[in-house]
Amino acid sequence: MDIYEEALEFHRKNTGKIDVISKVGVENEHALALAYSPGVAQPCREIARDPELLNTYTARGNMIAVVSDGSAVLGLGNIGARASLPVMEGKCVLFREFGGVSAFPLCIESQDNDIIVETVKLLEPSFSGINLEDIAAPRCFDIENRLKKETGMLIFHDDQHGTAIVTLAGLFNALKIYKKDIKEIRVVMNGAGAAGTSIINLLNYVGVSDIVVCDSKGIIHSGRPDLNVSKQELAKITNTGNMKGSLSDAVAGADVFIGVSIANVLTPEMIKKMKPEPVIFALANPEPEISPALAREAGVRIMATGRSDYPNQVNNVLAFPGVFRGALDAGADEINMEMKLAAAGALAGILTGNMDYDYIIPKPFDPRVLPTVAVAVAKAAIETGHAPSGTDLDYIKKKAEGISRKK
Amino acid sequence: MDIYEEALEFHRKNTGKIDVISKVGVENEHALALAYSPGVAQPCREIARDPELLNTYTARGNMIAVVSDGSAVLGLGNIGARASLPVMEGKCVLFREFGGVSAFPLCIESQDNDIIVETVKLLEPSFSGINLEDIAAPRCFDIENRLKKETGMLIFHDDQHGTAIVTLAGLFNALKIYKKDIKEIRVVMNGAGAAGTSIINLLNYVGVSDIVVCDSKGIIHSGRPDLNVSKQELAKITNTGNMKGSLSDAVAGADVFIGVSIANVLTPEMIKKMKPEPVIFALANPEPEISPALAREAGVRIMATGRSDYPNQVNNVLAFPGVFRGALDAGADEINMEMKLAAAGALAGILTGNMDYDYIIPKPFDPRVLPTVAVAVAKAAIETGHAPSGTDLDYIKKKAEGISRKK
Numbered sequence: 001m002d003i004y005e006e007a008l009e010f011h012r013k014n015t016g017k018i019d020v021i022s023k024v025g026v027e028n029e030h031a032l033a034l035a036y037s038p039g040v041a042q043p044c045r046e047i048a049r050d051p052e053l054l055n056t057y058t059a060r061g062n063m064i065a066v067v068s069d070g071s072a073v074l075g076l077g078n079i080g081a082r083a084s085l086p087v088m089e090g091k092c093v094l095f096r097e098f099g100g101v102s103a104f105p106l107c108i109e110s111q112d113n114d115i116i117v118e119t120v121k122l123l124e125p126s127f128s129g130i131n132l133e134d135i136a137a138p139r140c141f142d143i144e145n146r147l148k149k150e151t152g153m154l155i156f157h158d159d160q161h162g163t164a165i166v167t168l169a170g171l172f173n174a175l176k177i178y179k180k181d182i183k184e185i186r187v188v189m190n191g192a193g194a195a196g197t198s199i200i201n202l203l204n205y206v207g208v209s210d211i212v213v214c215d216s217k218g219i220i221h222s223g224r225p226d227l228n229v230s231k232q233e234l235a236k237i238t239n240t241g242n243m244k245g246s247l248s249d250a251v252a253g254a255d256v257f258i259g260v261s262i263a264n265v266l267t268p269e270m271i272k273k274m275k276p277e278p279v280i281f282a283l284a285n286p287e288p289e290i291s292p293a294l295a296r297e298a299g300v301r302i303m304a305t306g307r308s309d310y311p312n313q314v315n316n317v318l319a320f321p322g323v324f325r326g327a328l329d330a331g332a333d334e335i336n337m338e339m340k341l342a343a344a345g346a347l348a349g350i351l352t353g354n355m356d357y358d359y360i361i362p363k364p365f366d367p368r369v370l371p372t373v374a375v376a377v378a379k380a381a382i383e384t385g386h387a388p389s390g391t392d393l394d395y396i397k398k399k400a401e402g403i404s405r406k407k
Numbered sequence: 408m409d410i411y412e413e414a415l416e417f418h419r420k421n422t423g424k425i426d427v428i429s430k431v432g433v434e435n436e437h438a439l440a441l442a443y444s445p446g447v448a449q450p451c452r453e454i455a456r457d458p459e460l461l462n463t464y465t466a467r468g469n470m471i472a473v474v475s476d477g478s479a480v481l482g483l484g485n486i487g488a489r490a491s492l493p494v495m496e497g498k499c500v501l502f503r504e505f506g507g508v509s510a511f512p513l514c515i516e517s518q519d520n521d522i523i524v525e526t527v528k529l530l531e532p533s534f535s536g537i538n539l540e541d542i543a544a545p546r547c548f549d550i551e552n553r554l555k556k557e558t559g560m561l562i563f564h565d566d567q568h569g570t571a572i573v574t575l576a577g578l579f580n581a582l583k584i585y586k587k588d589i590k591e592i593r594v595v596m597n598g599a600g601a602a603g604t605s606i607i608n609l610l611n612y613v614g615v616s617d618i619v620v621c622d623s624k625g626i627i628h629s630g631r632p633d634l635n636v637s638k639q640e641l642a643k644i645t646n647t648g649n650m651k652g653s654l655s656d657a658v659a660g661a662d663v664f665i666g667v668s669i670a671n672v673l674t675p676e677m678i679k680k681m682k683p684e685p686v687i688f689a690l691a692n693p694e695p696e697i698s699p700a701l702a703r704e705a706g707v708r709i710m711a712t713g714r715s716d717y718p719n720q721v722n723n724v725l726a727f728p729g730v731f732r733g734a735l736d737a738g739a740d741e742i743n744m745e746m747k748l749a750a751a752g753a754l755a756g757i758l759t760g761n762m763d764y765d766y767i768i769p770k771p772f773d774p775r776v777l778p779t780v781a782v783a784v785a786k787a788a789i790e791t792g793h794a795p796s797g798t799d800l801d802y803i804k805k806k807a808e809g810i811s812r813k814k
Binding site for chain 2: 003004005006007008010011012014015016017018019020021022023024025026027028029032033034035036037038039040041042043044045046047048051054055056057058059060061062063070073074075076079080081082083084085086087089090091092093094096097098102103104105106107108109110115118119121122123124125126285286308317364365
């Protein structure tokens with residue numbers, strides 16, 4: 001039985017992967033009077049009096065929604081909201097098991113941004129945070145930006161920022177091994193969708209000034225007439241030398257290639273045009289932009305992919321559980337650039353003194369990941385003024401360690 | 408410490424009452440590949456191919472939402488969506504503990520019917536059913552009707568139908584004790600809100616032709632210029648004698664009084680104007696329309712209230728868990744009049760040969776309630792052509808018995 005048949009049987013046998021349970025027993029009249037009528041009236045009155053108490057008397061403080069419209073699901077494309085539910089349930093499982101975050105899958109039957117934004121906004125009484133998932137670019141950028149502006153919830157689009165955080169962590173360590181200064185490197189990015197855009201924004205934020213982005217039509221430059229709004233924005237902050245041409249032209253002299261595109265677009269010949277000690281992130285799934293074997297033949301020693309059967313897997317599960325764990329526990333009011341950067345730095349730092357070519361990124365089951373990322377994110381939230389300064393980082397660490405151990 | 412202080416501490420200590428958990432472990436790479444990428448792609452592909460498989464590969468088949476806008480919460484009134492969350496979490500606890508139904512609280516920050524209906528419709532990919540809760544009349548009728556028409560989900564407004572089912576069950580038994588034919592009785596109903604309207608519709612459906620309804624302004628008749636749309640509908644199907652006047656006029660010669668109104672509006676003098684062997688449902692909370700002591704003095708032997716500290720409590724928890732359990736397990740496509748009636752009959756039937764004046768309604772913790780109601784509802788769904796005829800009632804019964812035992 002292959003993994004697909006096995007997964008089908010697994011989903012059928014369990015009838016899905018999540019459940020909503022009661023944390024309290026109701027075995028007698030008194031328990032009923034506490035959990036429901038008449039006792040429940042009192043927390044209601046308290047919240048009506050002081051809306052800040054909402055998370056004190058309900059499960060909302062640890063409750064997020066995994067929201068999708070099913071428009072860009074895994075490698076399956078636009079399969080719609082209904083067919084996306086198994087993925088969203090899976091994401092909720094990962095939030096719970098890797099981060100202790102309670103997450104509920106909301107699949108919205110519309111691919112109209114106004115409708116999606118309005119729907120999510122209306123549900124703010126039930127959720128502290130929203131993890132956007134598998135929503136196609138460029139629509140995903142607009143949804144995320146509007147929800148950030150128009151709600152008080154934590155908003156995070158994992159396809160963008162989860163991938164970006166883990167990629168950046170791997171890049172930090174690769175550059176440590178090669179003793180290259182991140183501010184001096186030249187990066188070529190192939191793919192300008194959700195993940196690509198967030199990676200570029202993070203790189204830009206940490207001071208990488210030489211970035212050239214390619215899409216399926218070649219190098220993105222401000223003279224191209226076919227760019228959508230989000231690619232026009234990318235053209236402004238990248239390609240300062242105004243290069244034109246193909247991916248093959250772009251990679252000449254680059255230190256780092258990052259692909260979030262499609263299989264086999266990077267050739268050994270292209271790699272040979274890069275600077276010495278090239279670093280390759282070939283993140284296309286399931287087939288990377290170049291196979292590790294071919295890359296190795298072309299002289300690559302440090303390479304990451306999206307796959308668990310090759311070294312250096314860029315797996316979002318290293319990021320999103322800790323990002324939300326830290327932000328929720330700090331009582332943060334947003335997930336900002338500094339918090340994402342802190343997550344990347346913390347993730348990279350786990351391997352200090354212990355990394356090698358095939359180990360620039362921690363493994364998904366490393367118990368250090370959750371506490372390290374959560375604390376770094378919480379700390380950055382406090383330092384940027386987006387969480388109360390009295391937040392107890394030590395408590396957050398101990399709690400996250402407990403969650404890691406339990407898994 | 409009174410119940411309110413204790414409830415506050417209970418909610419704070421538990422930080423709310425529900426949680427979303429994973430039903431599957433993800434302790435290694437293989438488990439991750441089954442629950443998430445790449446294995447999860449296969450159920451997605453199957454559902455994309457055949458949308459009927461959605462509930463086969465996900466938790467949706469047992470997942471409902473408890474939906475409120477916070478406009479009529481318990482006895483607290485319009486406290487808004489946020490402050491209603493403790494009640495909605497409590498309802499989800501009851502669904503889980505009494506019915507094995509997974510329920511998630513969705514508090515919608517709008518009291519505009521169009522917006523509420525649209526929001527709920529958009530979430531159909533995530534839910535098999537919707538339990539509307541604490542939405543003010545008459546808005547609740549429109550929301551329920553539109554959701555019934557415009558979605559494929561099970562739609563049930565518990566404040567209406569839960570109360571109606573349990574009241575009807577109690578009435579069936581009271582009439583058995585007094586050997587009165589339900590088709591011959593005269594019913595006076597005080598209160599024409601959510602519960603009152605549903606009770607009237609159910610009574611009407613079982614053939615009670617002599618019903619007079621009062622609201623705070625007196626008897627509802629078609630000549631009154633101040634009636635909203637839903638009361639105009641009531642005027643059409645009740646008060647065939649076109650009575651006018653006050654509640655005191657209405658009760659003269661009545662067999663049954665049902666109050667879903669406010670405290671102390673029914674006096675001993677009014678009761679003395681009723682037929683011999685009057686039956687009183689005084690369901691106002693926390694103070695009934697007349698106290699049991701006063702009613703007893705006025706000659707009442709059968710009386711029900713909404714309170715657990717008096718005999719014959721009309722508690723919705725006797726109905727909604729079994730209604731959804733039966734409808735979900737039968738694969739029903741609606742919750743119709745016959746199914747509600749079957750629930751009432753089943754509930755009444757539990758006490759056959761064992762009832763007395765103070766025991767016309769089963770107790771909330773009676774383990775027979777869930778299986779009996781669930782099977783009756785499933786059977787009615789099949790008989791009305793709203794569930795597949797191959798449904799295995801014996802399986803439904805055994806499963807419900809298992810849930811009752813576990814509690």
